[in-house]
Each structure stands twice: as structure tokens, then as C-alpha cells.
Amino acid sequence: MTPIGPRVAIVGLHLEANGFAPVTTRHDFLAECWEEGEAISEQARRVSHLPLELSGFYDRMDATGPWQEVPLIVLAAQPGGPMEQAVFDDFLAIAERRLHATGPVDAVYVCSHGGSLATGDDDNDGTLVVRMRALVGRGVPIVVTHDLHCNVSRRMIDAADALVAYRTNPHVDHRDCGSEAADILRRMTGPEGLRTAKAHVRVPIVPWPATTMLSTDGPYADLLRMARQLSVPPVVNISVTAGFVLSDLPKCGITVNVTTDRDQPLADDLARRIAAAAWSDRDRYFADLISSKQAVAMASEAAAGVRVPLILADVADNPGGGGLGNTTWLLRALHEAGTEGVILGLFCDPALATQAHAAGVGARIEATFAPVESEFTRSFVCPVTVQGLHPGSVVGRRGRDAGREIVLGPTALVALEGSGIQVVVTSLREQPADPMPFEMFGIDIAQARVAVLKSCAHFRAGFDEFFPPDRIFEVDVPGLTSNVLQNFTFCGLQRPIWPIDRDFEWAPPAP
Template sequence: MRIAVGGFQHETNTFAPVKADFAAFERADAWPRLVVGEELWDEIDGVHIPIAGAACVFRCAGAEMVPLSWASATPSAHVTEDAYERITGLLLDELRAALPVDAVYLDLHGAMVCEHFQDGEGELLRRVREVVGPDMPIAISLDLHANVTPEMVEHSDLIDIYRNYPHTDMAETGARAARHLLTMLGTGKKPAKAFRQADFLIPLQWGCTFHDPAKTLYGKNLLQVLETGITSISFACGFPLADIHHCGPSVVAYAEDQGTADEAADAMIASVQAAEADFAGKIYQPDEAVRLGHNADDDRPLVVADSQDNPGGGGPGDTTGMLRALLAAGRQDSLIGVFTDPATADKAHEVGVGGIFDARIGGKLFPGDEPVEVEAKVISLGDGVFKGTGPMWGGANFQMGKMALLDCNGVHVAVMSNSMQAGDQSMFRHLGAEPSDYDLVIVKSSVHFRADFQPIARDVWVAAAPGPVYADPGALSFFNLRNGVATRPRA
């Protein structure tokens, strides 16, 4: 068996301020840089991503894997036309050169929006299908936040989607997709498929599978449908910050016959619709989170999500609302980060450990924001090169550029040069800051941080300082969303 293997990942927040150009995909962060051909295997080795899980399954099955290309960039606004066409062109060129192959596996996200296409993955799959023809099996893995489209379903033969948020099952999902592809090759048969869409958007924070309703939907409802003997079923919560026609939750089901696939998809989407009103929770204002966060009886930290500046959802990573609240309250037992601020990181390295300088932290990228001007003492410095240690990013090769930990009137502020959400404690430990030593830890993340931080926390709160990763998509103006879709869950 010769199986072509590749991927192209981007989660697009169309309300964010910064687009993803070609250089954004050339940079490594926690995930590998843009790679083409045989270099792919070294780059994904030991990294917890779907393509690594798929490769393990193919290797164990004795398949010959033909590497195409793989690329990802930190979530942001639209992928530029130049970046999309160049990266898609690389993948398709490698695919043409690889022919003949028996099947194709692609590691995609499912929420890529380009300057010239609303559905980046659907267009990519259409072009792949054009190259390989109608009969070749194509399997793909997608993120739980995929905005699955009819075109993605049409041009692939099987879609498998993460079941955990935080995404601690990325490699596992790639492995499932790979096993399904091998089954198609072994039997010579493709499954029937069914696709359904919900009629409301799920806010990012409340799709977390640590609590209901998502916990039950993925842990009980989905498994009950799987037990009926179908080939596969997946539920995507969707990415609600994309103003596109097919934004929103969806279900894809596969079975030996169309009737069984339709029944499975109908049953799962009914469970999703029935849970609509439960996708809600408490959102704190910055001053609330800081003021109410004390607890003298428990020495574990309160962990607060600076959810609207999550670089994992398209935030710039430099908004200042939560830092201003900390400084105003004089919280000298707090840690906040990680700010994407290469200028401040450079200045900290210039003055060195123990040095003091007039810092201008953050506030440079989000419209209406301004830097926080504060005297900063450099506590520690780092080169930004370290290994991830938590459940989601364990084994990841972080390359965050110059980093620094600053003391700003008693508030400890972590800054870095390359953008990445604060989802792994190693990002702070690289600078000598142990999160469990603080009373209050504020992380620029929405949900993924929970995998590594919730076990050490006395409680986890969600706060909403100004930023583009909007906690309430109902507050946004959508122009492309299909008719009848509610932009927030209805009671």
C-alpha cells in the first residue's frame, strides 16, 4: 500500500486583526514549521498531532507512506491568498509527483477561511480529488472546532474529528482516521455518509468536554450511537468566530448503507439540539476576577482565562485589560501571561536579569488598546526553546523566541516573541515561574489551558477583557451566516 500523507492547518477568526501570511506558516511554534517531503517525518516525531498518530498506524500496518507537505500557523484572521495558494500548490505538486498511490490521508483543521475562499479545506479537498480521481479513498482528521461544510464531506470519504476539548486526543483522532482508511483499502468499499448541521453557534468556552453539556454529548451520546454498529460518527462544535455560510456545529456519520448513516446522524444532531440551552456559563469582568479571587483557606491558585485574547482563537496575545485590573488592585501574588510582545522581550534581554526599565507592555495590536506603561524589573530570561510537558502539548518543541519574566509593581508578567496561547505550564516554568506558587494565575487561553492548569487550581474562571476572541458570538455582526442560525444558544 502506498499512502500519501500531508496536512494544512489553520483556525481562522474573521473578526481578528492580524492575517496569516506565508511567513506565519514558515515559523515553528509548538507545532512544526512548514515542511515538504521526507523532512516531515523528523518534524512530527514525538509531537502530539493527528498526522503523527496516523503515521504510527500506517507504519504498523506495513504501508509505504509518501510524504507530501505539512503546515500550520497560529490562529488569526484570514489566510492570505498568497499563503493559501503557495502552500496548497506545494502539497498538490508533491501529490502529483507521488502518483500512483492507493489512498490519501490529510491532517486538516476544518475552520480555515482565506481571503478568496470561505472554505479553505473544502477547496483544498476539491483540488486533491481532481488530482487523484473519484475512486481513490481519502480520509481526513479535523479539529473539534471545525466548521464542516458539504464540500468537505463530498470530496472526502471519511472525516474523523477530535472528541476532547482541551484537545488531548489529537494523535488518537489521526490514528482513527488512518484505521478507517486502511479498512477501505482492505475491503475495497467506501462507506455511505450523512451530514447534519445544528441551527445555533456554541461559544468557545462552553464546548469544553470537562463539563456538561459537551461532556455528555461526547462521552455518552456519541458512544451510544457508535454502539449501534455504524462505521464512524463525529460531532464538531464548530468555530463560532468565523463569518462564513457554514459556521456552526455539525455531525458526520458513516455506515455500510445510507439508511443507517442517516439514522445515526439524525440521532446525534437531535442530542446536540436538545442541549442547546445548556451551552452557557458565568463570564467574569476583569475587576471581578481580580477582586473576588482571594481564598485564604486554600493555597492552590485561582486560574482565570483571559479568554478574549486567546492566541489559539485568533487573539493577538497582547491585550492589556487583565493586566490593568491586576495593577489597579495591587495583586502582588499574581502571574499573568504569556504576552506576545517581542519589543518588550528584546528590551528585557538588553538590560539583563535584575535590570529595571520603563516597559510598554502589550496594547500594540488590538484596535483601541494601548500599552501598559510601567516600571519593570527583569526576574528571568529565556530563549523560548523548550519541551512541552502537559497533557495536550507534551513533547511539543516550543520555539517562542526571546522570553522574559518581569516584576511590575509586584505583578509577575511573562512575555515572549512568538504568539502562542498559554496552555502548558512549561511556558512559565521555562522562565523559572512555578504557577502553583501564586494565588492568582491569569492565562491567555480560552479552554486548552484546563488540561494542564485545572489539576493544580482551586477553581477556574473565565474572564472577558477586551479582545477579538469574543465570548459571546451573539454580540457580533454576521453577514454570511445561513438563514435561521442563532448566533448564541437559545434558552
């Protein structure tokens, strides 16, 4: 008889929810990724818009023996506000219906971002795992992968057998995490019969600004290093998650999640040690930003050749954190200063992209950037020339998006009249984590004097060949992803929490 291997159900929800941003709708998922059934398996085995963890998982499962995939449903949207409860309810109903129809499975792989939030459920990532557990019963392994910007609940950890979170920021280890999840599932469903013990400690620190969560250096990188050093058998995995403070939930904060091979005391001890190290290092989470005025002065110097080319990171308008990608503060300031040699992106403005596509390459049009004003952005009107048009689907080549399809919708390159600024205007929100959205228009990034990027961390892995870290400056302008926590009125966070509250002591609780 041919061995058929374990039957593994696959389900995933990718949304990083910013509690201050507009609600994420069904349309947002349909525009990015809504896949059900066999289409998931087909796309996981080629370049597609699916989360890359799935490709890593499928590759590893395929390479390590026979198995039967039972793909249920995978949704992904750009980071945004809480998802509509009805969409989450539908997602769950579809997952449950498909799982019910397929009969018993031997394991479940939950491939979720972990930073989600629904309008009627503060812990819908937990709810998904709890519901899967209720369907498959206690004996069937459930392994979960998460982004490191996830908000982990004890409820989710209790319902799962293991959590594997990214260890890199900028994120370049999606596939590795999927692969690791596959290895754990193989150990649990194979002759070894691995059974896990888990510990979970939440540390009352919301790491911010986002640059303090880099995995290359800084306080969070040190925690990841410590976790790596402690990850020797019988440890199965240590996931130190940074969380996402703008979700504004009680579960926000750094979490330490240790999974071992049946060794509960060890899991508890390691989780407490890492959590204590995180707390003792809390003073290192602080912002280092320049003002808009400083940014314009530096850009002018770079344009004049007095200073080396630089990146101005518009960290407050990062679609990767739920920003709308359409604030005009830096665009206007640089234009009014007549700055030359500037590339700016990605500016999300579907109306302007449509207008440019209708006008054609070479046309001169009156552009209204950000036609809808809010407390975070003002309209900016300027004549522009359409320099390029693109359907807006391109495969990334470097950093987080390497090998992944980047979906921007109809996209245009426009040049402002009266300054030397070229803007990549997209129809869909996406942060510039990769050079391709510029290069697809023939832009030679090495020739730019100033790159204004609406991103917080991920651009670093995509643009490092042009701009080393000492040429990157983060600018403090208004936006939905401001790096200044005082700019937000939090009501969901569990207080006290560092660094918003400073006058309190904390120690890891007893297991």
C-alpha cells in the first residue's frame, strides 16, 4: 500500500489591524487575497499573492514525505483598521464548513499574521484557533505561524500546540517559519509523537517606535539573539513577539512564547528569563526622529551634492501599519523648497492613478493629491506630467517581497512641475518594501538624491544596496502610524504599560 501521510488542514488570516484606521472590508480582502480550497495548494507551489509562509510550508511538507493537504481558506489584506465582523464570521463559517466536509484530519496549520482584530472580536486570531481546536479535538496537533508584529493571547496559546513567529524585521523569514511549522507537524504526526509543553509571558512593554523592533540591532534584536542561544533541545521553538501597539488591545505588548518537548518547567523558566531581560532593557525603546524642516534642509543639501543621497522615511504614513499612504506633508514641503532629484512612493491615490491612465504618457494633468482631507492629511494640488503607466503587478526582487507578487493596481509615475520630484501613484495601498515599484518605470534608484519612502522598517531590506543605515532618517510628520505614542489616545491597552507609563515596577509572574 502506498503511504499517504498525514492529512493537514490549512487555514490563514493575514491582517495587521490598526485600531485608529478605517474598517477593513470584504473588498480589501478581495483586492489582496481571498482564496479557498484547491486554489491555495496550486498557488502555494508557485509565485503568487499568498503569504509566503504557505510556500515554505508546502515546500517542506513535499520534501519530507507523503502528506495530504486539506486547504480550507486563506485571507490577506493590507494592514488597515479592524475587519468587519461579518467578514470574519464568513471566514470562520467557510473554514468550518470545509473542514467538516472533508472529514477527520491529522493536523492543522494556521498561517495567520496574528495582529488581527474584528469589529466585534478583540481576539479573533485566538478565536480562529479555539474554533479549530473545538472541531478537531484535543489530540490533533495545531501549529500556528505569526508575524512578529502579532498580539498574542494566552487563549490562543492554550488552544494551539506550538507557535512559530518571524525572527526577522524587516521580515525575510516567512518561508523559514512555514518550513519550521512543517517540521513540528511532522514530528507530532510521525513516529516520534512529539507532544509539546508551552509557556507564555506577556511583558508590559509596547516597543515603539517601529525601528526599536529591528532584528539587526537594538533591544529587540538582543532578545531575539538570547532566544536563539537558548533554543537547544528539548526546546522546540522560542518566539519573542514584538506586538503592534496601534491595535490598542489589552493583549498588546512583547510576549515570550516557549515550546518544549514535554518539559513544562524548562518552558516556564526560559520564558521568565527572557521576559525579565526584556523588562530590564526597557529604557532602550525611544524615538529618534527629525522634523519636517530638518528633512527638507537635508534633502536640499543632498540634491545640491553637498551631502550623500539619503532616504527620508515617512514612518507616520506606513501602509504596513495601517497608514493610508496618502499624506502630503513631505511632498508639499519638498516641492515648495524646489527640491531636485527626489523619488517618492508609494502614494496611494486611485483617483489620480485613474486620471493618469486616462490621460496617457506625456500628458500634463492637474493633480490633486489626497482629495479627501483628514486630521492626518491635506489636499495638495499641483500640475504634473505623466511619465509612465503600469498595470501594477510586479514580482519583488529584494528583501521582504523577493519572489512575491506585489499587487498595486493601476499605477502611474508622475513628475511635479516646479521641482524635481517623481511620485509613484498606486491604486492599492502597499509600502515600498522593494525597489521594483520604482524600477518597473525604469527609474535608476542609484541616481536618486533623495528617496521619500512611506514605510517604517521593511524598506531597509529592499533598498540597502543603495542606502546603508546611516543614510536613513525618520521624519516626524502627522500620520496614522506616527512613531510618537503621545499622538494617540489609547483606550484598549492594559495599563500601566511602558513607555507610555513610566512609574511602575514589574516582574515575570510565577508560572
